[in-house]
Amino acid sequence: MAIPILYPLTLGAFLFGVGLYGALTKTNAIRILMSVELMLNAVNINLVTFSRYITPNNYRGQILTVFVMTVAAAEAAVGLAIILVLGRNRNVVDIDKITLLKG
Amino acid sequence: MNPQVLLFLVLAAITAVSAVRVVTTELITHAALFLALAFVAVAGIFLQLQADFLAAAQVLIYAGAITTMIIFAIMLSDIHEIKPSDQEDPFPVRFRRRWASRQWGFFPVLLALLFAGGMFWLYRGTGFALSTEAVSGSTTVQLGLQLFNEYALPFELASILLLVAMIGAIILTAKEVR
Numbered sequence A: 001m002a003i004p005i006l007y008p009l010t011l012g013a014f015l016f017g018v019g020l021y022g023a024l025t026k027t028n029a030i031r032i033l034m035s036v037e038l039m040l041n042a043v044n045i046n047l048v049t050f051s052r053y054i055t056p057n058n059y060r061g062q063i064l065t066v067f068v069m070t071v072a073a074a075e076a077a078v079g080l081a082i083i084l085v086l087g088r089n090r091n092v093v094d095i096d097k098i099t100l101l102k103g
Numbered sequence B: 001m002n003p004q005v006l007l008f009l010v011l012a013a014i015t016a017v018s019a020v021r022v023v024t025t026e027l028i029t030h031a032a033l034f035l036a037l038a039f040v041a042v043a044g045i046f047l048q049l050q051a052d053f054l055a056a057a058q059v060l061i062y063a064g065a066i067t068t069m070i071i072f073a074i075m076l077s078d079i080h081e082i083k084p085s086d087q088e089d090p091f092p093v094r095f096r097r098r099w100a101s102r103q104w105g106f107f108p109v110l111l112a113l114l115f116a117g118g119m120f121w122l123y124r125g126t127g128f129a130l131s132t133e134a135v136s137g138s139t140t141v142q143l144g145l146q147l148f149n150e151y152a153l154p155f156e157l158a159s160i161l162l163l164v165a166m167i168g169a170i171i172l173t174a175k176e177v178r
Helices: A006-025 A029-053 A060-090 B003-024 B028-048 B052-077 B093-099 B106-125 B139-149 B152-173
Strands: none
Touching: A006 A029, A006 B003, A006 B028, A006 B106, A029 A060, A029 B003, A029 B028, A029 B052, A060 B052, A060 B139, A060 B152, B003 B028, B003 B106, B028 B052, B052 B139, B139 B152
């Protein structure tokens, strides 16, 4: 392989860092969901990299990536549905203003 | 420089810049479009890592389905709070003024670079058991065989999960019919 293994791994770490920053500091629920998707993508890059470099003819890492994609799609569907209902019922998308469960 | 490495660096730069823009850009619609760009660039990286099936799945599922869903949610929710002002960083104003430019957000880049640097340092000290084998042809056949033999049960569980998520999303968003 021409590309050193450290390159994609570092890219994955960078993407995860950006996604983590977004998920922790943003208050817009849709943007938090986007940041979570970024983090999942960073994990996928790492999985595919390890699959390619360490076990090139045994596709376990890629199969795990397929399942991560499935769960990401399910999570996005339910998360966006919840955000839509919140927006319809209470007209908010700002998670700082969703304090229904606060005593 | 090796053209393969150069192509990887270009794709990585596109991914990194659009990821940062997802977090820092002011309009949420632009963030969704930058997210799609990041996903497509990651699909290119998958192609470079010889994961052709996953590259196609990445474009279909992430860049196609999830981005469309997010954009639909943004348009349908019709929430008037999606404005530049909702992107305030929870850092002290003085600190923010000095370190974070308005559009490009120096601070998230700095944090992510610190994180990536730490991980790079960790990875460099790790002796990975690298294999020199070449990938034999397309991965799709092998992936399908393994998925339906060795991983048949997780595969079926994943389909149930998707079904449950679909029904849940429909029930959550459906208007009550009496």
